[in-house]
Amino acid sequence: MSLPALQEEKTAIIKQEKVITPFQQKLRLFLQNKLAIAGSVLVLFFVFIAIAAPLIASQGIDEQELSKRLLPPSSEHWFGTDDFGRDIFSRVLFGARISLWVGFFSVLGSALIGTLLGILAGYYGRVIDSIISRLFDIMLAFPSILLAIAIVAILGPSLQNALIAIAVINIPNFGRLIRAKVLSVKEEEYIMAAKALGTSDTRILLVHVLPNSLSPIIVQASLAIATAIIEAAALGFLGLGAQAPNPEWGKMLADSKQYLVQAPWTLFFPGLAIMLTVLGFNLMGDGLRDALDPKGKH
Template sequence: MELSTQKNLQPPIVPKEDKVVSPWLEAWRSFRKNKLALIGTIIVLFFIVIAIFAPFIAPSGINDQMLSKRLQAPSSEHWFGTDDFGRDIFSRVIYGARISLWVGFLAVMGSIVVGCFLGIVAGYYGKWVDTIISRIFDIMLAFPSILLAIAIVAVLGPSLKNALIAIAVINIPNFGRLIRSRVLSVKQEEYIMAAKAVGMKNNRILFKHVLPNSMAPIIVQGTLAIATAIIEAAALGFLGMGAEAPNPEWGKMLSDAKSFLTQAPWTMIFPGLAIMLTVLGFNLMGDGLRDALDPRMKN
């Protein structure tokens, strides 16, 4: 009888509460399980490291000319061969990573800043503000992006700086429309209504609540846009409207080498491979981020 009484007096077992996991931590766990995304990240990090340590990796200067060794095939002395001026292509490809990544990152950052600002204003305030900004986006998207970039560079003048500006401008509508659609959804949430009810100013609502809850799609789109920006910079360089000689920009290297395609194909192969691998890396990483950050992509 006493034993049964003691059993009844034992405290009830309280089930353990599930540990709350941060959405960003959960996204990281999902991302690192994606093997293709990790491969893409490794490729991107590889080119970033090459760009940072280019002076220590490159065996010679980017403009060191050796006319006696012009158009030599790849060898132990010149891993990627030499161009028509006898310059080491391996060194120029390594330094070209600096230019291409620099253009890609800066152009996309400019697009994100301007596009997000316009998209937030259009989505949050609506009415005539939304109408004007949305029509501007529609007009810009009506033109093929590369043609619009060529037109901008033609007006500003051929240079790497103007090519960067043109690439940033043509990508603004993509980020603007993306953030606008996100803001239209977020501003209907209860916490936004509560913030308005307590008298919080619009600027504080936008930058403290709306923008942070709209960053996931921007991160994904930004990663994919860097790959597009690198291709667009290479295209402008190939057309002679981007980097000017003797800058070792990959697109410009392809343009300079097109006359020697049959005689010295390595002058085009290695800059082309650098563009392909860099773009592949950013695309794989962007796809992995989309799968990790977008709830609709999860099982």
């Protein structure tokens, strides 16, 4: 091959390499992970049924027909009926709305507050770091579910208060993660250069520190949603979360536990929905972690 041809081929290869952005590289790594794709499909499936629940549900969530109580799965009632004769399939569909709503918004709240506290602690250090870190240590000293129960007991049993409790108990997880990331980022040369140029701390935090600390936040958020759904179901099971007649999955399990032998389908389908949703977020979170932090892949 002639020298001009070799140079043209080299130039074409360089151009092709330049086209691949860091985002595209991470996306490619994620798409190569079959388990992550499976998890994403599960998550998208439950998001879809949560949005389309009114169109898919065969009956209303509160339509009672005592003559049809505890019927097994059939062509009329795909998941059977509960002890009030309500269609379990419809209630599971609408339950996806509640569980995903609690999961997304509780994690959003804990991520925002935890990230803010973590950035302040990691960037300024000293007294601020000591106060915030000790606060995180105190919160982490309590088992998370017990702390959530205590918060709901103070605020009163309700779905909104359960959301607040779940958001509060997850704040330290985000805060400590971001604090550790900021401690390493703030020592980078571009941060030192920005300080030397007289850039304000607010601009440094928003323009330089936060964007370079987003990867662990995204990964932690995807995994935290799975945990939040389990915690919401646990609070609902204990009667501290969603209240009747809301079709929350944990509440459905609590209402049906006495029919475990007589009508196991009343527990099986809500439990299966919880398991598949949590599995989907966990698999997707693992895939995001491997794509955003390939060096940390085991």
